[in-house]
Amino acid sequence: MTRKAKRLTSIAAILLVIGAAAGLVLTALSDSVAFFNSPTDIVASAPAPSQRIRLGGLVEEGSVVRGGSQKVTFRVTDTIESVPVTYTGLLPDLFREGQGVVTEGTLGPDNIFVADTVLAKHDENYMPKEVVDDLKARGLWEEGTGVVKSDTEPAQTPTATGASS
Helix, strand or coil: CCHHHHHHHHHHHHHHHHHHHHHHHHHHHHCCCCEEECHHHHHHCCCCCCCCEEEEEEECCCCCEECCCCEEEEEEECCCCEEEEEEECCCCCCCCCCCEEEEEEEECCCCCEEEEEEEECCCCCCCCHHHHHHHHHCCCEECCCCEECCCCCCCCCCCCCCCEC
């Protein structure tokens, strides 16, 4: 074998090992990634029942119903569509209607989102980045004030799935 052939064989072997390692890492991480979805995304194409996702938007006004044994139902909206959510557990202290929320869980066969994690805003200016980007894309976010415009008609544009965490 010539020097050139040995060098090419070594380079090919190194690339093969790097490719295999990258493939293993991506395969391992794909199970733990939960993408942000807006209610419009969920209604347009429902995920598989066993697929964990993040649903983000605003807690719809007048939709919070507190049941016994820490069970809460509410609706998450992006001003176009809304998705019913059920959650059993303690809600964050700042959880309330009209505020930004991200829930993590699965969509049940009855199209009710079963959340096992609820994240609420933590101060006056916080709303999940994905929710803000989605509202900005539809012209519903006032820059600087962090207020959702309520007197405008939302544009009927499809939203893209946001970044993962």
